[in-house]
Structures are given as structure tokens and as C-alpha cells.
Amino acid sequence: MEWLIFAFLSTWAVLSVMGVLFLKNPVHALLSFVSLILAVAGMFLHLRAELLAGLQLIIYAVAIVVFYVLVITTIPWEKVKRFEGFYKREFFLGFPILLLSFALFAYAILKGNFASVGLEVKDNVKEVGKSLFTTYLLPLEVASVILLTAMIGAILLGRKEE
Amino acid sequence: MTIEKAYMLISVFLFLSGLFGVIIRKNLITLLISTELMLNGVNLALVSVDRLVGGIEGQVFALFILAIAASEVAVGLGLIVALFRLKGYEGSSEITHLRD
Numbered sequence: 001m002e003w004l005i006f007a008f009l010s011t012w013a014v015l016s017v018m019g020v021l022f023l024k025n026p027v028h029a030l031l032s033f034v035s036l037i038l039a040v041a042g043m044f045l046h047l048r049a050e051l052l053a054g055l056q057l058i059i060y061a062v063a064i065v066v067f068y069v070l071v072i073t074t075i076p077w078e079k080v081k082r083f084e085g086f087y088k089r090e091f092f093l094g095f096p097i098l099l100l101s102f103a104l105f106a107y108a109i110l111k112g113n114f115a116s117v118g119l120e121v122k123d124n125v126k127e128v129g130k131s132l133f134t135t136y137l138l139p140l141e142v143a144s145v146i147l148l149t150a151m152i153g154a155i156l157l158g159r160k161e162e
Numbered sequence: 163m164t165i166e167k168a169y170m171l172i173s174v175f176l177f178l179s180g181l182f183g184v185i186i187r188k189n190l191i192t193l194l195i196s197t198e199l200m201l202n203g204v205n206l207a208l209v210s211v212d213r214l215v216g217g218i219e220g221q222v223f224a225l226f227i228l229a230i231a232a233s234e235v236a237v238g239l240g241l242i243v244a245l246f247r248l249k250g251y252e253g254s255s256e257i258t259h260l261r262d
Binding site: 002003006010013014017020021026029030033036037040043044047048049051052055056059060063064067068071072074075082083084085086087090091094095098101102105106109110114115116124127128131132136139140143144146147149150151153154155157158 | 163165166167168169170171172174175176178179181182183185186187188189190191192194195196198199202205206209210211212213214215216218219221222224225226228229230231232233234235236237239240241242243244246252253254255
């Protein structure tokens with residue numbers, strides 16, 4: 001049963017990745033990116049990271065995709081049809097190198113042994129929330145400052161120059 | 163081969179195809195979507211290692227990566243809109259100011 005779920009989710013993810021890489025229209029690529037996000041959220045649920053699955057849906061599938069859709073509607077696409085698709089020469093140069101590195105990574109993962117602490121976390125959301133607000137309190141605050149900085153930077157970049 | 167290792171293989175695939183997309187795509191917006199693919203791959207690797215080792219630290223780091231991804235996409239799309247409005251650029255081969 002576990003492998004059945006894995007096969008379903010991974011096939012879904014691989015098909016969506018192909019869509020993101022090779023579809024011509026940016027809107028179609030964005031739609032297959034949304035499909036990939038849903039597949040990855042399912043993978044998180046399968047790996048019992050429920051909090052992260054929910055946050056993936058909220059942050060990626062809503063916030064980030066809405067950013068992209070807004071920008072795509074801002075830019076007039078009929079003028080920029082010449083930049084669709086992908087570079088052929090870079091495709092044929094880059095594909096063997098990335099295939100080789102995938103083989104190396106896969107070898108390292110399949111042959112390697114991972115350390116095991118052996119803890120079994122029962123209540124995922126509670127544990128993650130607790131450690132976010134005790135052990136990782138300072139990184140959480142720094143992350144909020146980073147979000148604020150990014151917001152100010154986006155406003156500065158997007159304002160009208162005179 | 164356990165299910166966590168299989169998920170790690172999928173995450174490596176996601177990361178490398180994001181890198182591939184950054185290399186080959188012509189349009190700037192699809193290039194940014196490919197970087198999101200890379201971030202998703204890293205998140206999946208963190209969560210599956212977490213399940214393998216038995217802890218929650220990887221999920222906390224993945225959460226921070228989500229925050230960084232949101233800010234990255236705000237700044238990146240702001241840059242793309244500014245580039246398009248000021249220069250009319252829309253492809254990754256047009257930005258050659260530093261090269262020339």
C-alpha cells in the first residue's frame with residue numbers, strides 16, 4: 001500500500017515536472033507547477049509531516065502562485081512571444097551532465113547508511129510548533145524580518161520611476 | 163530500499179530538474195518557477211531525512227525555506243516587472259549588461 005501511494009505521487013510529480021520544463025506557454029508551466037505543489041504536499045502527508053503539508057498548500061499554492069498570476073497578467077504577452085520554449089543547444093549540453101550527477105546522487109543515497117536517532121514523534125504539529133517557539137525562536141524572528149525586508153524591496157523595485 | 167530513500171531519489175530529481183530548467187528556459191518567469199522547483203526538492207529531502215532519522219528539525223528548516231521562498235519570489239518578480247517596464251526585456255538572453 002505504501003509503495004502504491006509512492007508510485008502514484010511520484011508519477012504525478014514527474015509528469016508535472018516535465019510540464020514545468022517543456023511547456024511553451026508560461027501560464028501552462030505555472031499550472032503544472034501548481035499540480036507539482038499538490039503532489040509534493042501529498043508526499044509530505046505520506047511522510048507524516050502534516051504541518052508542512054498544510055503550509056505548503058497555504059504558502060505555495062495560494063500566496064506564491066497568486067504572485068505569479070498577478071505578474072503574468074501585468075505583462076502583455078502578445079509582444080513577447082519570441083521568448084517561449086527552451087534553448088536547444090543548452091538542452092543537449094546540459095542533459096548528460098545532469099543525468100550523470102543524478103546517477104551519482106542516486107548511488108550515494110542507495111549505498112549510504114543514515115544515522116538513526118530512533119525517536120518516533122507522535123504528534124507532529126505540536127512538536128514542530130513547540131520547537132519553533134522555544135529552540136528556534138531567534139531564527140523565526142529573523143525570518144519575519146527577512147519577509148519584511150523582501151516586502152520593502154519589492155515595493156521599491158516595483159514603484160514608478162520618473 | 164525503504165520508502166524514505168525512494169522519496170530522497172524523487173527530491174534529487176526535483177532539484178536537478180529545477181537546475182535544468184534554470185539552464186534551458188528562455189522566459190524569465192519560467193526561469194523563476196524552476197528555482198521554486200529546486201526549493202521544493204530541498205524541502206522534500208529535508209522531510210524525508212527527518213522521517214529516516216526520526217526528528218523534527220528538518221521540518222523546522224523546511225518551514226524557514228518556505229518563508230525564504232516567499233520573499234525570494236516577491237523580490238524576483240519585482241525585478242522581472244522592473245526589467246520589463248524599464249528596458250522591455252523578457253528573455254534571459256537579453257540581460258547582457260555585465261557581460262558586454
